[in-house]
Amino acid sequence: xxxxxEHVTRAPDELRPYSRRLLEVDDLATHFTTxxxxxRAVDGVSFALERGRTLGLVGxxxxxxxxxxxxxxxxxxxxxxxxxxxxxxxxxxDQMGPAELRSFWGxxxxxxxxxxxxxxxxxxxxxxxITEPLRFHLGMDRREAEKMALALLAxxxxxxxxxxxxxxxxxxxxGMRQRVVIAIALACGPKLLFADEPTTALDVxxxxxxxxxxxxxxxxxxMAMVLVTHDLGVVAxxxxxxxxxxxxxxxxxxxxxxxxxxxxxxxxxxLLQSIPRLANASHTxxxxxxxxxxxxxxxxxxxxxxxRCPYAQDRCREEPPPxxxxxxxxxxxxxxxxxxxxxxxxxxxxxxxxxxxxGVDG
Amino acid sequence: xxxxxxxxxxAIRARRRTLGVPxxxxxxxxxxxxxxxxxxxxxxxxxxxxxxxxxxRQGPGTDGHVLGGDGLGRDxxxxxxxxxxxxxxxxxxxxxxxxxxxxxxxxVAGYFRGxxxxxxxxxxxxxxxxxxxxxxxxxVTVLATGEGVSSTRRMVVLVFxxxxxxxxxxxxxxxxxxxxxxxxxxxxxxRAMGARHRSIMFxxxxxxxxxxxxxxxxxGIAVVIVAEGGLSLLGVxxxxxxxxxxxxxxxxxxxxxxxxxxVLAPTVAIFLTVLALNYLGDVVRxxxxxxxSAL
Amino acid sequence: MRVVARRLVHxxxxxxxxxxxxxxxxxxxxxxxxxxxxxxxxxxxxxxLREDLGLDDPVWTQYGRWIGDFVTGxxxxxxxxxxxxxxxxxxxxxxxxxxxxxxEAQLLALVFAVPLGVxxxxxxxxxxxxxxxxxLFGLLAIPNFALALVLAYYVGVELGWLPVxxxxxxxxxxxxxxRRMAMPAVSLAVGQIAVYMRxxxxxxxxxxxxxxxxxxKAKGIPPSHVLWRHALRPSSLTLLTxxxxxxxTLIGGAVIVEVIFSLPGMGLLLFEAINARQYIALQSLxxxxxxxxxxxxxxxxxxxxxxxxxxxxxxx
Numbered sequence: 001x002x003x004x005x006e007h008v009t010r011a012p013d014e015l016r017p018y019s020r021r022l023l024e025v026d027d028l029a030t031h032f033t034t035x036x037x038x039x040r041a042v043d044g045v046s047f048a049l050e051r052g053r054t055l056g057l058v059g060x061x062x063x064x065x066x067x068x069x070x071x072x073x074x075x076x077x078x079x080x081x082x083x084x085x086x087x088x089x090x091x092x093x094d095q096m097g098p099a100e101l102r103s104f105w106g107x108x109x110x111x112x113x114x115x116x117x118x119x120x121x122x123x124x125x126x127x128x129x130i131t132e133p134l135r136f137h138l139g140m141d142r143r144e145a146e147k148m149a150l151a152l153l154a155x156x157x158x159x160x161x162x163x164x165x166x167x168x169x170x171x172x173x174x175g176m177r178q179r180v181v182i183a184i185a186l187a188c189g190p191k192l193l194f195a196d197e198p199t200t201a202l203d204v205x206x207x208x209x210x211x212x213x214x215x216x217x218x219x220x221x222x223m224a225m226v227l228v229t230h231d232l233g234v235v236a237x238x239x240x241x242x243x244x245x246x247x248x249x250x251x252x253x254x255x256x257x258x259x260x261x262x263x264x265x266x267x268x269x270x271l272l273q274s275i276p277r278l279a280n281a282s283h284t285x286x287x288x289x290x291x292x293x294x295x296x297x298x299x300x301x302x303x304x305x306x307x308r309c310p311y312a313q314d315r316c317r318e319e320p321p322p323x324x325x326x327x328x329x330x331x332x333x334x335x336x337x338x339x340x341x342x343x344x345x346x347x348x349x350x351x352x353x354x355x356x357x358x359g360v361d362g
Numbered sequence: 363x364x365x366x367x368x369x370x371x372x373a374i375r376a377r378r379r380t381l382g383v384p385x386x387x388x389x390x391x392x393x394x395x396x397x398x399x400x401x402x403x404x405x406x407x408x409x410x411x412x413x414x415x416x417x418x419r420q421g422p423g424t425d426g427h428v429l430g431g432d433g434l435g436r437d438x439x440x441x442x443x444x445x446x447x448x449x450x451x452x453x454x455x456x457x458x459x460x461x462x463x464x465x466x467x468x469x470v471a472g473y474f475r476g477x478x479x480x481x482x483x484x485x486x487x488x489x490x491x492x493x494x495x496x497x498x499x500x501x502v503t504v505l506a507t508g509e510g511v512s513s514t515r516r517m518v519v520l521v522f523x524x525x526x527x528x529x530x531x532x533x534x535x536x537x538x539x540x541x542x543x544x545x546x547x548x549x550x551x552x553r554a555m556g557a558r559h560r561s562i563m564f565x566x567x568x569x570x571x572x573x574x575x576x577x578x579x580x581x582g583i584a585v586v587i588v589a590e591g592g593l594s595l596l597g598v599x600x601x602x603x604x605x606x607x608x609x610x611x612x613x614x615x616x617x618x619x620x621x622x623x624x625v626l627a628p629t630v631a632i633f634l635t636v637l638a639l640n641y642l643g644d645v646v647r648x649x650x651x652x653x654x655s656a657l
Numbered sequence: 658m659r660v661v662a663r664r665l666v667h668x669x670x671x672x673x674x675x676x677x678x679x680x681x682x683x684x685x686x687x688x689x690x691x692x693x694x695x696x697x698x699x700x701x702x703x704x705x706l707r708e709d710l711g712l713d714d715p716v717w718t719q720y721g722r723w724i725g726d727f728v729t730g731x732x733x734x735x736x737x738x739x740x741x742x743x744x745x746x747x748x749x750x751x752x753x754x755x756x757x758x759x760x761e762a763q764l765l766a767l768v769f770a771v772p773l774g775v776x777x778x779x780x781x782x783x784x785x786x787x788x789x790x791x792x793l794f795g796l797l798a799i800p801n802f803a804l805a806l807v808l809a810y811y812v813g814v815e816l817g818w819l820p821v822x823x824x825x826x827x828x829x830x831x832x833x834x835x836r837r838m839a840m841p842a843v844s845l846a847v848g849q850i851a852v853y854m855r856x857x858x859x860x861x862x863x864x865x866x867x868x869x870x871x872x873x874k875a876k877g878i879p880p881s882h883v884l885w886r887h888a889l890r891p892s893s894l895t896l897l898t899x900x901x902x903x904x905x906t907l908i909g910g911a912v913i914v915e916v917i918f919s920l921p922g923m924g925l926l927l928f929e930a931i932n933a934r935q936y937i938a939l940q941s942l943x944x945x946x947x948x949x950x951x952x953x954x955x956x957x958x959x960x961x962x963x964x965x966x967x968x969x970x971x972x973x
Contacts, residue, residue, distance in 0.1 A: 073875065075871060075874065075875055098880075099879075102874075102877045102878075102879060103877065104877070105874070105875050105876060105877035106875070106876040106877030106878075107877060110875065110876075111872070111875045113868055113871070113872055113875075115868060118867060118868040118869060119868040119869050119871075119872040120869055120872070121869045121873070121887055121891070122869070122891060123890050123891045124887070124890070132873075132876065132878065133876045133877060133878070136876075136877065136878060136879075136882075137877060181872070184872075184876065185876075484670070487667075487671060488671055488674040488675060488678075491671050491674075491675050491947060491950065491951045491954075492675070492947050492950070493906055493908040493909045493946065493947075493950055494906070494909055495908075495909025495910075495912065495913075496908060496909060496912070496927075496943060496946055496947065499912075499927070499931070500682065500939070500943050503931050503936075503939060504682055504685050504686055504936070504939075505685065505686075505687065507931065507934065584798075588800040591800050591802055591803070592800070592802055592909065592910075592912075592913045595802050595913050595916060595917070596912065596913065596916060596927075596928055596931060597928070597931060597932055598931060611802070611803065611806070615806060615917075618806065618809070618810045618814070619810070619814060622810060625803070625806055625807075625810075626807075629799075629800070629803040629806075629807070632800055632803065633798050633799055633800075633803070634798075636798040636800070637794075637795060637798035640794070640797065640798055641794075
């Protein structure tokens with residue numbers, strides 16, 4: 001069961017019973033120091049993840065979702081300030097030095113990046129890029145590693161794996177390249193996989209193949225996965241739980257079905273609205289969310305979504321809403337006038353009747 | 363693993379509006395050299411060609427001679443100042459020749475393109491097919507050595523040779539910049555208003571191309587000063603007894619054991635001048651941010 | 658394949674103009690070329706020479722003859738009171754010396770420039786980076802002949818560590834060969850180190866920002882491995898091309914350095930020819946140097962296309 005923010009008391013290792021809880025992020029904040037000031041890319045995020053479960057992390061560009069996954073792993077450049085804790089199986093990742101972290105990367109935690117063309121070394125053969133972590137972390141010799149690489153390529157459904165080993169990335173199609181990237185990430189059998197927009201750079205037809213592949217691999221390996229995307233549609237069929245991010249914070253989190261059935265945060269509703277539907281006639285206007293995400297240098301005082309929210313009231317602009325529990329188990333959200341409640345409905349009607357329009361296209 | 367710092371902070375530092383201490387020093391030194399060179403005839407210097415036996419090979423400070431004497435007893439400081447005159451005259455003239463001819467050819471090539479472009483780029487390529495020093499060396503040897511060649515003739519041929527060598531470099535820069543600038547709207551607008559090619563080229567495009575060439579020109583002057591040194595060592599530099607920084611070094615080579623200052627003084631002078639020119643050339647280039655490599 | 662063919666055509670055109678220019682050098686001599694070449698000779702000898710050199714013939718005939726001679730190894734001769742000696746003899750011993758010098762200087766420069774460039778890129782903006790860049794920038798400003806003279810004097814004469822003149826072939830005595838090549842190679846290399854280091858550094862910095870480097874790190878690969886095995890190769894292409902091209906440009910510097918250190922290479926031959934006003938010999942020497950330079954550039958160009966798998970496959 002994916003939980004919400006709470007303080008966990010830690011039992012000493014020997015007495016600790018086997019727990020399925022793999023990753024625990026507690027109030028993580030990541031600030032970038034730029035010449036213009038401090039950018040709060042991630043501002044107080046907490047969640048937990050169990051083995052074998054998939055968490056979908058959804059948000060627009062600029063919401064902080066990519067920074068979050070890299071921040072958890074520890075992959076960020078030098079001018080970064082991090083606060084809060086990241087615990088991976090009781091190891092505090094946020095307190096580790098670079099060498100220690102490196103012992104986790106690849107073996108325990110891995111990442112699949114967005115654009116397979118740029119995440120593969122263009123002048124290195126595929127085979128070598130796969131065998132490298134095998135030889136480094138698992139100490140295999142070249143022959144063993146190559147056999148393993150062949151097996152990996154086969155497991156990600158790449159035809160003619162032997163031939164592919166010798167090839168360079170630009171000789172493969174986009175979908176195949178992404179499969180290779182996945183194979184590399186899974187090579188040492190990590191327990192946790194971050195998939196950062198793994199299908200965004202690919203054709204739509206290929207997208208579902210890749211997502212299915214990830215899901216299959218995950219089940220076979222009992223691996224936890226964080227699927228980062230801007231597309232709620234992607235999340236629908238492929239995750240156990242969804243967290244929606246906005247302006248560096250989680251604004252709603254729930255088991256997937258619950259989220260789609262009874263979402264509370266108006267932002268989530270707006271995201272759902274903006275997905276183009278096959279059933280609509282062609283040339284139907286897309287519902288977009290008007291306005292832009294807030295400036296992370298100096299976030300607004302109240303709720304960060306208020307400027308673009310059709311439900312926004314004065315309270316929203318003054319007081320930032322805390323994460324509250326909904327009726328359904330495992331469902332939290334951040335809103336004063338949530339969707340689907342009386343309060344929310346009244347707020348919406350009040351706004352619609354007001355002379356100044358609030359923003360969302362009718 | 364600690365990452366390389368963001369590139370941005372370093373770049374921001376380089377783009378300061380003011381010149382900074384190194385820049386001011388560079389400009390200061392260059393002004394000093396230029397003024398000394400220009401005023402050489404009226405400065406209270408000893409005759410650079412007058413040998414005074416007593417100070418031959420004597421180090422700095424002897425008998426009130428600031429840098430001592432060279433192998434033949436001539437005042438080194440005076441020769442150095444007069445040498446600046448020759449070296450600067452030579453290098454600036456050669457670069458100007460390169461700018462005028464190379465710049466013109468590059469301008470025409472970049473503006474009209476087509477056959478002009480192929481022709482001139484081909485010319486540049488052929489010129490660039492010779493190692494620069496070798497080409498200059500050959501030209502000077504063939505045209506200005508042998509019996510009865512005067513100092514003036516040698517100087518003219520040197521300017522010509524070193525100018526020819528810089529034509530392709532400057533021409534390419536001019537062409538690259540012209541190509542960028544002639545695509546801009548204001549050129550099309552001028553054409554639409556019926557302006558003739560000539561006035562557009564020289565009135566609109568050229569003023570935009572010149573600043574970019576300026577940085578290369580600075581670097582080019584440095585290169586030519588050093589090249590003259592090389593040519594002097596090979597015996598075909600500025601004709602003795604007229605001093606140039608290069609031929610002072612060449613002459614002093616035989617006295618290296620007893621009188622190293624003869625070689626060291628002009629070396630330091632060249633070093634400082636080249637350093638200053640390189641630095642300013644870089645600064646000018648980064649200010650203008652011309653991406654010639656993009657073409 | 659088509660790329661190579663196009664470049665070959667370009668090569669031939671350039672070679673044509675280069676050799677044409679060199680072939681006509683003697684006719685550019687002021688006054689009567691024969692007087693300049695062999696002023697000491699008698700009138701009949703001069704007439705014979707004029708006929709031999711075909712100086713009265715039309716341009717194209719002259720060129721044709723010259724090219725024919727050049728390609729078959731007849732490089733003309735040194736004319737002196739005692740007669741004529743073939744240039745080819747001296748060239749065949751001098752050419753290897755010059756080539757060794759340039760290649761050794763280039764390798765020396767790379768040996769220093771590559772680690773400096775890699776490390777400066779890795780720690781871009783750090784004190785090491787800035788100090789290294791500034792120092793090398795300063796070194797760039799030292800003319801290589803001045804450095805050669807200073808080295809010859811201080812290291813060679815004062816300290817007596819290394820010999821200041823002469824040459825020993827590597828197959829005769831490798832140690833002595835390097836002892837004599839050390840200062841000349843260093844004089845040529847120092848200027849190049851700065852250029853190469855800067856080039857590599859900027860390419861590396863760009864490469865290190867790429868996604869595949871982050872991915873390699875995310876695989877848990879240690880930083881040294883990422884730097885040297887992942888980042889260096891895609892960043893080194895420009896450097897190698899420039900280094901290759903520079904081998905030819907070093908010729909200019911090599912000439913001077915050979916003169917200073919009395920290394921019996923093409924440079925020294927050139928110097929002697931100039932001093933002795935041996936214009937025919939000069940012509941042939943310049944021809945060899947120019948043609949060699951063009952050929953080296955051509956090879957480097959082709960090599961560049963071969964080395965970069967992206968280009969190779971894109972053109973396929």
